[in-house]
Amino acid sequence: MNPTGYREYRTPGLACSWTAALPPGAEPFVQRVVPDGCVDVMWSAGGILVAGPDTGPMPSLVRPGDEVVAVRFGPGAAPPVLGVPADAIRDARLPLRELWGADADRLAEGVAAAGDRRGALVAAVRERVRPVDPLVAAVVAGLGRSTVRDVADGLGLGERQLRRRSLAAFGYGPKTLQRVLRFQRALGLARAGEPLAAVAYAAGYADQAHFAHEVRDLAGEPVRNLI
Known part of the structure; x- marks a missing residue:
C-alpha cells in the first residue's frame, strides 16, 4: 500500500488533479513513477516542478511532512500550456520558473496561501489550457x-x-x-x-x-x- 495517501480527482479539462502527503514521523517513502505519456505540474513547499513524459521508471523520494498538490495533462495537452515542446522536458523534473519565469513564483505563492491548494492550482492552470490539436x-x-x-x-x-x-x-x-x-x-x-x-x-x-x-x-x- 502507498503510505502517502495519494488521491486522484476528476478534473474537467485535465487528465486529473491529485494530492499526496506523508505525515510527520512516518518513514521516508520512495514512489516509483512509471511512464504514462502525461505531464504533471506539482506544487510543494519547495515550489512548483514540472514532471515531463517519462521513458522509464523514475523513483521519487517522499519525506515525512511533505505535501504535494498537482495537475496532470493527458498525452499531447501540456506543450501549449507550458510553452515548450514535450521532447524538451522528456524524463525531466524542472522548476516551472524555467518555463514561466516570475509567473511561476507568483503561482507558487498563491497556492501556498490558499485554503484549497489543489483548487488554486487547478484554477490557475485552467486559465492557460487550450483545446488539444x-x-x-x-x-x-x-x-x-x-x-x-x-x-x-x-x-x-x-x-x-x-x-x-x-x-x-x-x-x-x-x-x-x-x-x-x-x-x-x-x-x-x-x-x-x-x-x-x-x-x-x-x-x-x-x-x-x-x-x-x-x-x-x-x-x-x-x-x-x-x-
Whole structure:
C-alpha cells in the first residue's frame, strides 16, 4: 500500500488533479513513477516542478511532512500550456520558473496561501489550457488500434512527419507512445482484477511473456508489483 495517501480527482479539462502527503514521523517513502505519456505540474513547499513524459521508471523520494498538490495533462495537452515542446522536458523534473519565469513564483505563492491548494492550482492552470490539436488527439486514438504506418497514412502524413509531430506533442516518437499507451491500458485492466493472460491478449501483446517483458522494460519491475 502507498503510505502517502495519494488521491486522484476528476478534473474537467485535465487528465486529473491529485494530492499526496506523508505525515510527520512516518518513514521516508520512495514512489516509483512509471511512464504514462502525461505531464504533471506539482506544487510543494519547495515550489512548483514540472514532471515531463517519462521513458522509464523514475523513483521519487517522499519525506515525512511533505505535501504535494498537482495537475496532470493527458498525452499531447501540456506543450501549449507550458510553452515548450514535450521532447524538451522528456524524463525531466524542472522548476516551472524555467518555463514561466516570475509567473511561476507568483503561482507558487498563491497556492501556498490558499485554503484549497489543489483548487488554486487547478484554477490557475485552467486559465492557460487550450483545446488539444485534433491531429494530436487523432494520433492518440489511432495508435490504440492501428500500426504507426496506418496512422500516418490515415492522417495524410509521412512517417517522418508523424515522428516530428509526435516528439513535439508527446515527447516520444509514435512507436514509443504506442508502447506506453498499451502498457497503461494493460495496467488498468490488471488493477481491475483481470487475469494477466487475459490482460495481455486484450491489450494487444503477442503473449503473456511479451507483456511481462514490456512491463519490466518500462516499469523496471514485474507487473504484480504494480497492481
